[in-house]
Amino acid sequence: MNNFFIILFHTYLSKLKTKSFLVTTIITVVLMLALTNMTNIIYFFNKDSEADKIAVVDETGQLFAPLKEQMKAINEELFVEKYDGNAEEAIKDVEEGEYKGILELSLNSEKLPAASYKAMTIADSTIPADLQAALQQLKMVMASTQSNIAPEELEKLYAPVEFEKTALEKDAKTEEELNQARGLVYVLLFIIYFAVIMYGNMIAMEVATEKSSRVMEILISSVSPVKQMFAKILGIGLLSLTQLAVLLSVGYVSIKRNLETMEGGFFEFFGFGNVAASTIVYAVVFFILGYFLYATIAAFLGSLVSRIEDVQQMITPMTMLVVAGFMMAMFGLGQPDAPFIKYTSFIPFFTPMLMFLRVGMLNIPFWEIALSIGILVATIVLLAVFGARVYRGGVLMYGKSNSFKDIKKALQLTKNE
């Protein structure tokens, strides 16, 4: 087998078998399952506990019935029960655990409902909030009756204003589509961001480990450093695709299975219901290009350090670039058509995130996408050629220095004169 593939598969398989890789993958899968099954998990813990009962001490005798009516509409799980004793007895029952809390109802001087809620703790804010909401409704009805406002008029008063947004541009995304795209783009941006940082780190560490353990000298006497560098980048790339494939397929299956329970919830907001195929294709394209861009930088930066401890320091500027790109992308989610985002999306270091954001959220002419990909690919090629030369010299340099001046030194080593 060709040396290139020997290194590629050695890198891939030996990384695949490391404990840290397996543990990270398993933890992420578990988190993913937990997230997609959130409704089931909450239901599982709640199904045994009885519905919360609230004792209502109604001094007026006329508020309980309408309150119960309102409660049904607001929260079916919360039962209000008329309590026949006085407040002290009710408190005793709460202390014994019979009721979750007691609600004392009265009328104030203006003949409007007033209430006080007592429970062992008020850490659970949802119960008093629901009760308050129900009473608010009740109060509104009573107040309007007092002022002789007809229910129809009241309805008119509270009806929301009619407001419709329409995009005039041809093919522009509708609001619904935009919301879906935003969620998906958000998630994919996160994946690109984490993958670039994580696998970039992995490559730099890998190179630095080989250098600091001095196995590098033997490796590069068998295989050219350039071949070795690209085999390594591709090996780790394969690893990243494997990990993502596992995570995404687990996530996909899990979401598909839980889709009914999630309707209208969190996941619909994120646009998983119907995903545009082109968005996914662009996500893959920009992910791969972004990976190559940063992997090349990481590899040659890693080749400049002699000790593993110096790796983080060396790749900090690269990490900064990724973080900056991600920050801009987060800003751009709200305003994808800002000129700022438009221009920066052509800077190759930010293209993978920003151009993907624009592709996902807007309808931009194809030439813009093609141009940005062109610039990105050209940058990757340039960096690869430059990086390979630095790498070739860098792996032979030992010493405590680890600054960017070393790039010059490394280039000098590979020069013929």
Place this chain on the structure above:
Amino acid sequence: MALKLDNVTKRFGEFTAVDRLSLNIPEKEMFGFLGANGAGKTTTFRMILGLLDASEGKVTWDGKPINYDTSSIIGYLPEERGLYPKLKVRDQIVYLARLRGMQKQAAIKELDYWLSRFKVPEYADKKVEELSKGNQQKIQFIAAVLHKPKLLILDEPFSGLDPVNVEQLKEAVIDLKNAGTTIVFASHRMEHVEEMCEHICIMHKGSPVVHGSLKEIKRSFGKKNLVIHADFDTAFLKDYPGVTRAKQTTEGIHLQIVGEHIAEDILMQIVGKGFIRKFVLEEPSLNDIFIEKVGDSYE
């Protein structure tokens, strides 16, 4: 089939690491490559291996340039030892051997042979970081020779080993040489070079200062060593004409003299002064030659 360095020069910016070095190392020979620290040995090795390009001149093996296409015929044991600390011995030896063009099964077979030869077959499934430094060195040596290279470069192969292991490794090196491997051998241990090499080259500040057959070098060096152990004070011999170097010891004196006739004169001088327990005239050692050629310029 020979390794040829033709007027090879390597400059790093202003600094000249190797200056017009020409060597001709015939096939099946063990060649001693000596030099003080920083003399340009490692740079020369890196140029032979193709890791660095020569600024001038060229390196050829069998008339052809050495590059990555020829990596399967070259074995290299670098001075700075390095293996993957977390990898099992078998996995990494097989990996490195495959990079040198060996098949996996053949590499495993060969590894088993070498491990049992070094009496450590149980190391195959151990991680390198679990082994002692000396044993790591054996593994490193195996990595360099496993693929049966035609040209083997050994940079300080015996440093840090105990005498038993040195013997084991030395024997292995000699076997390889007898089997037809051309070996370039760098060491600071002069007695090893003296014992094993026919031809040597001493590098100093990038240029060869001594180069040729060891016997020839010794003969043309001319100077001899004279060891005298006597009961009387021998210190006055320091200033005797023809003595180039003198070192007082507890039992007498070690002299370096320009020729055999000086020894005769000295013997005449000291006979009758007292009891002489030892009077030996010795050939110069490589150590003496090295110190003479390289050490003087330190002063």
